[in-house]
Amino acid sequence: MGKGFYISKPLGFVLFGLGAGAVLTIFALSVVYVQEKRKNEVNARDGTRIVTTAAPHRTSAPSNEAWDKYRLPDALLPEYYNVTLWPRLVPDEEGMYIFTGKSGVVFTCLKETNLILIHSNELNFTLTSEMHHAKLTGLGGTSAPAILETWFQTQTQFMVIQLKRKLQVGKSYWLYTEFHGELSDNLGGFYRSEYTENDVKKVVATTQMQPTAARNVFPCFDEPSMKAVFHLTLLHPPGTVALSNGMELDNQEVLQTRFEPTEKMSTYLLAFVVSEFTNIRSPPEANILIRIWGRREAIESCQGDYALNVTFPILKYLENYYNTTYPLSKSDQIALPDFAAGAMENWGLVTYRELSLFYDPKVSSNEDKEWVVTVITHELAHMWFGNLVTMRWWNDLWLNEGFASYVSYLAADYVEPTWNIKDLMVQQQVQKAFDVDSLVSSHPLSSREDEVITPDQIDQLFDTITYSKGAAILRMLSEFLTESIFANGLHNYLHEYAYSNTVYTDLWKKLQEVNSSIQLPASINEIMNRWILQMGFPVVTIDTRTGSITQQHFLIHPEAVVDKPSDYNYEWFVPITWLKSGSNMGQHWLLTKTASYEPMKTDTDWLLANLNVTGYYRVNYDPQNWERLLTQLNSDHKVIPVLNRGQIIDDAFNLARADIINITLALRTTKYLYEEKEYIPWESAVRNLEYFFLMFDRTEVYGPLQVCLKAQPLFDHFKDITSNWTQKPPRYMDQYNQINAVSMACKTGVKGCSELTRMWYRQWMKNPDTNPFLFLFLNSYSANSVEFSDSVQASSSLSRYLEYSIDPNLIRKQDITYAIVYIADNVIGQPLVWDFVRANWEHITKDFDDGSFFSGGLINGITKKFSTEFELQQLQRFKEDIAASSFTFDMQAIERAIEQTKANIKWISENKAQVMNWLIEQSD
Ligand SMILES: *[C@@H]1O[C@H](CO)[C@@H](O)[C@H](O)[C@H]1NC(C)=O
Ligand SMILES: *[C@@H]1O[C@H](CO)[C@@H](O)[C@H](O)[C@H]1NC(C)=O
Ligand SMILES: *[C@@H]1O[C@H](CO)[C@@H](O)[C@H](O)[C@H]1NC(C)=O
Ligand SMILES: *[C@@H]1O[C@H](CO)[C@@H](O)[C@H](O)[C@H]1NC(C)=O
Ligand SMILES: *[C@@H]1O[C@H](CO)[C@@H](O)[C@H](O)[C@H]1NC(C)=O
Ligand SMILES: *[C@@H]1O[C@H](CO)[C@@H](O)[C@H](O)[C@H]1NC(C)=O
Ligand SMILES: *[C@@H]1O[C@H](CO)[C@@H](O)[C@H](O)[C@H]1NC(C)=O
Ligand SMILES: [Zn+2]
Numbered sequence: 049m050g051k052g053f054y055i056s057k058p059l060g061f062v063l064f065g066l067g068a069g070a071v072l073t074i075f076a077l078s079v080v081y082v083q084e085k086r087k088n089e090v091n092a093r094d095g096t097r098i099v100t101t102a103a104p105h106r107t108s109a110p111s112n113e114a115w116d117k118y119r120l121p122d123a124l125l126p127e128y129y130n131v132t133l134w135p136r137l138v139p140d141e142e143g144m145y146i147f148t149g150k151s152g153v154v155f156t157c158l159k160e161t162n163l164i165l166i167h168s169n170e171l172n173f174t175l176t177s178e179m180h181h182a183k184l185t186g187l188g189g190t191s192a193p194a195i196l197e198t199w200f201q202t203q204t205q206f207m208v209i210q211l212k213r214k215l216q217v218g219k220s221y222w223l224y225t226e227f228h229g230e231l232s233d234n235l236g237g238f239y240r241s242e243y244t245e246n247d248v249k250k251v252v253a254t255t256q257m258q259p260t261a262a263r264n265v266f267p268c269f270d271e272p273s274m275k276a277v278f279h280l281t282l283l284h285p286p287g288t289v290a291l292s293n294g295m296e297l298d299n300q301e302v303l304q305t306r307f308e309p310t311e312k313m314s315t316y317l318l319a320f321v322v323s324e325f326t327n328i329r330s331p332p333e334a335n336i337l338i339r340i341w342g343r344r345e346a347i348e349s350c351q352g353d354y355a356l357n358v359t360f361p362i363l364k365y366l367e368n369y370y371n372t373t374y375p376l377s378k379s380d381q382i383a384l385p386d387f388a389a390g391a392m393e394n395w396g397l398v399t400y401r402e403l404s405l406f407y408d409p410k411v412s413s414n415e416d417k418e419w420v421v422t423v424i425t426h427e428l429a430h431m432w433f434g435n436l437v438t439m440r441w442w443n444d445l446w447l448n449e450g451f452a453s454y455v456s457y458l459a460a461d462y463v464e465p466t467w468n469i470k471d472l473m474v475q476q477q478v479q480k481a482f483d484v485d486s487l488v489s490s491h492p493l494s495s496r497e498d499e500v501i502t503p504d505q506i507d508q509l510f511d512t513i514t515y516s517k518g519a520a521i522l523r524m525l526s527e528f529l530t531e532s533i534f535a536n537g538l539h540n541y542l543h544e545y546a547y548s549n550t551v552y553t554d555l556w557k558k559l560q561e562v563n564s565s566i567q568l569p570a571s572i573n574e575i576m577n578r579w580i581l582q583m584g585f586p587v588v589t590i591d592t593r594t595g596s597i598t599q600q601h602f603l604i605h606p607e608a609v610v611d612k613p614s615d616y617n618y619e620w621f622v623p624i625t626w627l628k629s630g631s632n633m634g635q636h637w638l639l640t641k642t643a644s645y646e647p648m649k650t651d652t653d654w655l656l657a658n659l660n661v662t663g664y665y666r667v668n669y670d671p672q673n674w675e676r677l678l679t680q681l682n683s684d685h686k687v688i689p690v691l692n693r694g695q696i697i698d699d700a701f702n703l704a705r706a707d708i709i710n711i712t713l714a715l716r717t718t719k720y721l722y723e724e725k726e727y728i729p730w731e732s733a734v735r736n737l738e739y740f741f742l743m744f745d746r747t748e749v750y751g752p753l754q755v756c757l758k759a760q761p762l763f764d765h766f767k768d769i770t771s772n773w774t775q776k777p778p779r780y781m782d783q784y785n786q787i788n789a790v791s792m793a794c795k796t797g798v799k800g801c802s803e804l805t806r807m808w809y810r811q812w813m814k815n816p817d818t819n820p821f822l823f824l825f826l827n828s829y830s831a832n833s834v835e836f837s838d839s840v841q842a843s844s845s846l847s848r849y850l851e852y853s854i855d856p857n858l859i860r861k862q863d864i865t866y867a868i869v870y871i872a873d874n875v876i877g878q879p880l881v882w883d884f885v886r887a888n889w890e891h892i893t894k895d896f897d898d899g900s901f902f903s904g905g906l907i908n909g910i911t912k913k914f915s916t917e918f919e920l921q922q923l924q925r926f927k928e929d930i931a932a933s934s935f936t937f938d939m940q941a942i943e944r945a946i947e948q949t950k951a952n953i954k955w956i957s958e959n960k961a962q963v964m965n966w967l968i969e970q971s972d
Contacts, residue, residue: 049258049389049449049510115165115201115208118501119271123159126269126276127220128309133266134283135231135238135253135322145231147238147253151266152224153276154187157215162193164215164223167263167270168200168207170237174226182209182267187220205260205503207267225267233386237264238320241386245324245345252323254384254399256392259442259510260503262315272314273440273549281306284322291341292320293396295378311375311395312547314438319394321382328352334360336374341382342406351406355381358421358463362428365462369455370432371539375546379431381405381424389510391423393430393452400427414783418460418469425459426452437542440549442506443495446580447552449510450493450518453477454526467780473523474661474691475731479698481517482666485584486604486702488611489944493517493580494552508938513583520664521579527662528623528635529559529566537562552580569637575621579664582614587708588622588638589668590657595649597624598642602666605951606707623663627689629653629680654680660691666699668708681720693724694732701736704959705951711959712966725765727785734788740963742913743956752967754796759971763793763801773804850884864892869909881910886926890933907938911945915952923949 114121135147153166164184173181178195186192193211201208207225215221231240231253241252255265263270282290282305290296294308310318326347330338338359340352359381363374380397383405391400404423407416433455434448454477461470484490493513500506526534537559545554556572568575579585586599601610601618610618622638628650636645648655654676657667669677677696680687688696697717704714718733737757744750766789769777777783793801850871868885871877885892885906892906911923927942 049392114163115204115206118204120165120167120269120274121159121161121163123157123161124155124164124215124269125158126274127154127156128277128279129153129266129268130279131266132281132283133238133320135240137240137251137253137285137288137322145240145251146228147231147265148226148228149266150224150226151268152222153268154220154222155269156220157217160214160217162211162214164209164211165206166209166223166267167205167260168227168267169205169263171227171229171264171267173207174228176224176226180209181207181225183224184209184211185222185224187222190216190219190221192221205263223267227266229264235386235388237261239386241384243343243385245343250324250343252321252325252384254321254323254382255319255394256388256399257318257394258316258392259506260316262318265318268315270315272316272438272442275312275314275438275547275549277312278310278318279307280310280318280320282320282322288322288324290320290322291380291382291397293318293376293394295337308377313395313435317393317395317435319392319397319399321384321397321399323382325382327380328356330356330360336360336363337378338363339378339380340405341380342402343383343385346383346402346406349408351408352383354407354409354417354420355405355424358424359428361463362425362459365459366428366432366455369458369535369538370542371535372432372436372542372546374431375436376431379428381427391427393427393434395431395435398427414780418464418467418472421460421464422456422469425463426456429455429459432542433538436547437545438549440551441497441500442509443497443500444550444552445506445509446493446514446518447555449515450520450522453515453519454522471691471728471781473519474694475728475735477516477519478523478661478664479732479735481512481520481664482585482602482698482702483604484512484944485517486602486706487944487947488603488605488608489940489947490583492583493521508940517664521576524579524623524662524664525559525572525576528568529563529572533563533566534559569639570621578616578620582616582618583612584610584618585664585666586618586620586622587666587668587703587706588624588657590648590655590673591670592648592650592655592673593670594644595646596642596644597636597638597648599638599665600641602702602706604702604706605947605954607954608947608951620665622665624657625659625662626655626657627659628655633659656688656692656696658692658695660689661695666702667695668699668703674709674713678716678720681717685720685723690726690728693726693729697729697732698736701739705739705955707958711962715963715966722759722761725762725782725785727781727788730762730785730788734792743915743952744960744963745913747956747960749960749964749967752964752971755971756967757792758796758798760792762789763798765789767800847880847884850880865905865909868892868906872910878910878913882922885910886922886929889930905941907941907945911949914945914949915956917953920946920949920953 129151130153131149131151133147133149136145139145175181176183180195181198182195184192184195193213193215196210196212198207198209200206209223229238231238233240233242236256238253238255241254243250243252255261257265260270262268268274269276278293280292280294282292283303284290284305285303290305292307293310293313297306297308321341323341324344325341326344327339327341328347329340330336338356340347340356340359342352346352359379363379367373376396378396381400382397383400383402385402387399387401389401390404391398400423403416404420406412407420412420429452430448433451439445439448454473457470457473461467491513495509500509529537537555540562541550541555541558544558553573556576560572563572584601584603587602589598589600591597599619599622603610619641623635624638625633625635626648627633628647632653634647636647651672655669655673656677658665677688681693681696685693697714700709700714700717703709704711714736718737721730721733724730737753740749740753744753762785766777766782766786767773769782770786777786790801790805792798794805850868868881872881911919914920914923923942923946927939927946930939930942
């Protein structure tokens with residue numbers, strides 16, 4: 049799956065300030081949308097009536113019966129499926145949208161058994177002539193045993209078929225069923241998405257199978273290693289087009305489209321869509337058919353052009369990187385109005401949120417464009433890594449997702465070479481992973497196969513550790529092995545395991561085999577196990593007075609107690625790259641807790657470690673070396689690589705939060721920013737100061753903090769290089785940094801800033817198409833308007849918007865979390881939201897297949913400012929209430945929030961006075 053949560057720069061920017069203004073706009077738009085929707089409700093019925101009997105369902109206390117275990121037994125192996133599905137795009141007499149289906153699977157018996165377990169969830173079956181819910185036939189002259197009994201095991205989501213006698217080893221059978229299910233709007237399985245075009249409501253039937261929803265669409269052996277070929281046929285009304293993983297073969301019967309059989313693949317990668325969408329396609333000279341699909345309006349206004357432009361070069365880049373040709377006959381990418389994740393890598397038919405595939409030069413920002421290209425590269429990277437070769441079980445999900453996240457930057461850099469996009473990996477993946485991985489509630493990248501069993505446990509793996517730490521660790525590996533060896537090993541891995549499944553050690557083995565030139569202190573397996581089998585990462589402390597190097601598990605909260613033992617004792621094999629006073633550089637492996645290394649010793653040069661932050665660790669130094677680094681920054685900062693300027697700030701602030709260095713030292717790393725123009729160090733500072741804003745915006749420190757930031761000349765710098773705001777900054781990263789400059793200036797009251805944004809706002813109101821860059825400031829302008837946040841009215845209208853946010857008629861389900869979090873970012877909104885969520889959380893989560901997917905982001909968004917004992921007690925009481933209920937909720941997220949709140953309380957009590965003093969000294 050593509051990255052789960054997406055908050056665009058404009059929106060993220062609003063989060064940083066006060067969200068109310070933007071919320072108004074969003075709700076205004078949603079209300080219009082709903083009115084349109086209601087106006088055009090068509091009362092069509094298709095009159096189909098399906099006769100079924102209620103299927104016997106069983107729920108039993110966990111026992112040792114095979115059907116009470118979540119994993120499939122290894123007795124049966126599917127070979128291929130024949131599936132015909134018919135989604136109804138209009139509601140039936142009861143007002144329900146449904147689909148009907150017929151499905152058969154050919155499987156081979158590997159071990160003698162009189163039991164067939166096949167996944168099936170929330171489907172209603174038609175009885176066969178023998179009055180069973182399925183029909184079994186022997187193939188190749190074998191006679192099939194008669195069915196004794198069939199039932200549905202609700203908890204483990206199995207259809208259980210007990211046979212009168214045993215299936216024979218080596219023989220194949222055909223299991224056939226007819227069924228129907230609901231085409232609901234829950235964003236999972238076979239679901240519906242709605243939109244309005246020319247005042248007419250349109251319904252799209254689409255799928256999201258990953259990780260465990262294929263079983264909600266037809267009975268299947270729904271585990272990633274149960275790869276099979278799928279022959280699919282879709283029935284659909286005239287005027288609609290049907291798409292799936294394979295190419296359309298024929299649709300001569302008007303209502304029916306048959307697809308070429310898929311490659312041998314996992315169930316979670318299946319996809320099909322019935323819609324009135326239209327497409328644009330690659331020119332004939334491209335040797336792969338590439339089509340971009342979406343709403344007619346969007347495609348006709350060229351919003352798919354950028355995706356089409358980049359897809360062919362991306363596929364070519366990846367073919368070359370993997371040294372493996374694209375395995376399918378076509379590549380479809382489709383943008384859906386309703387979609388839960390960012391995108392999904394279904395093999396041959398990638399599904400996207402509209403925001404992740406469409407780019408409209410008139411209204412989209414740079415960051416939106418970057419998002420589009422990195423999501424496309426992420427999903428296309430999966431076509432090989434994940435789809436052609438798949439993890440054996442979900443416990444190795446990190447390898448799939450970490451890999452796609454890492455490679456997405458390489459491919460994006462290839463298609464947009466002027467952006468320096470690879471540099472953004474440090475902030476977007478490495479430092480992002482540091483943030484969650486420095487908590488004791490973190491977890492190792494890789495889990496044991498038996499630790500991830502239930503669908504909920506599988507869902508919870510789609511987190512920052514899996515994606516971002518996975519990417520950071522693979523980047524480190526590729527850097528110390530060199531990219532050519534890394535890619536070479538990959539090629540062998542893909543070649544050997546094509547169309548089958550692996551565990552992560554298979555990759556290490558292939559990389560080890562091809563490495564003959566890089567000297568490593570241990571096998572790749574031994575080095576990497578320390579990074580993936582234990583949670584967290586080290587802070588490496590270099591004492592340049594003695595040349596000693598030590599490592600220590602880095603925990604952001606100094607008093608946190610690690611209660612999970614590690615086989616590696618929280619020590620790592622750390623590749624330390626270093627640079628001395630701008631000339632002398634090298635690499636050294638730290639393999640023990642403490643070591644001594646002569647070249648690190650110096651009393652005149654500055655020493656800098658972890659060049660370009662290719663290693664997944666933070667660095668601390670002796671006080672003298674810190675002083676020498678600060679001196680260098682303040683005299684000629686350009687001698688230090690730009691990524692490391694960002695690193696120095698980020699490491700210093702985090703070391704200070706962990707009580708390892710003095711907070712004033714961290715603040716001093718920002719002094720040189722007076723001369724800094726680059727985005728990366730600035731972004732590092734802004735990100736870290738965000739914590740100061742969160743903690744202090746309700747205290748007396750806020751004033752001096754603003755005064756200090758106000759003195760920065762960055763706003764004037766951008767005014768100069770844009771000829772008084774009339775031109776775009778030429779470099780891509782500068783365009784990003786311009787946003788930092790203007791937002792900080794407006795936030796701190798720099799002269800001319802509010803006039804500027806007010807002017808942009810007026811221009812935008814007159815003509816919303818004028819300049820997408822201005823669009824950003826619509827949000828910032830209204831978000832920062834004091835009049836709004838001060839008014840008493842604001843509080844009552846925010847309450848009203850909160851009520852709206854859980855009305856599915858007013859806001860798309862996929863956006864509920866964002867909507868609530870926007871409001872929480874407002875100083876007034878935050879307590880309202882907290883009360884609201886505590887009163888309504890059952891309602892908020894119950895509508896979703898996977899409540900935890902939504903609750904995680906929600907809790908973090910709402911509680912990030914918590915810093916009082918009272919708030920801590922409320923949070924603990926909330927946790928008890930939830931624990932006592934039966935709803936799906938991300939409990940880890942609540943644990944994290946409690947841990948964070950405790951740390952915030954402590955941090956404020958220890959640092960407030962020092963921060964205040966330092967800030968006052970600066971303004972003297
Ligand atoms: C499944 O469909 C394929 C392709 O249409 C067909 O060749 C095959 O005979 C079908 N299998 C069974 C068991 O009906
Ligand atoms: C399946 O059957 C159950 C029980 O009769 C019913 O509540 C449910 O609505 C049915 N689902 C569909 C999609 O018809
Ligand atoms: C797509 O490519 C065409 C031809 O190179 C170019 O004219 C057009 O501006 C590109 N569109 C986008 C959105 O990048
Ligand atoms: C690609 O793989 C082939 C063998 O499959 C090999 O001969 C060739 O050198 C490889 N090319 C690159 C660029 O690695
Ligand atoms: C560090 O990254 C920069 C790009 O930001 C690159 O030019 C430079 O070669 C890299 N340095 C090392 C030592 O890899
Ligand atoms: C941090 O440095 C400041 C100023 O140098 C000093 O007043 C303070 O005591 C130091 N704090 C700690 C915990 O060392
Ligand atoms: C810059 O733009 C502002 C607003 O349009 C205008 O008032 C000011 O005179 C301009 N300054 C210069 C030096 O062009
Ligand atoms: Zn992915």
